[in-house]
Amino acid sequence: MVVTLLIATYMLLDPAKWLYKLMELTYMSINFKIFILVLAAGGFVCSHGSEKYLLPRLARLIGKIEVWINPKWRKKRKVYKVIQEDLRI
Secondary structure, three states, X not given: OHHHHHHHHHHHHOXXXXXXXXXXXXXXXXXXXXXXXXXXXXXXXXXXXXXXXXXXXXXXXXXXXXXXXXXXXXXXXXXXXXXXXXHHO
């Protein structure tokens, strides 16, 4: 992932002439290049933040709603874990 990020950033900011021809890149103004970098960084921050904070809370909320709708859907502990706990006592 890091290598891909570095290669894409290199191609965006200042690629060599041979790479420019090989990839058939077109000219972009520096303002547009900065705009693309800011959009990519914003997308990364949003996805990381939602994966770290928003989505786990949403999953817990959905689980509670499912149990509230139908109490039979409540998770059951694995039998081997119950037996393991009984043997330790």
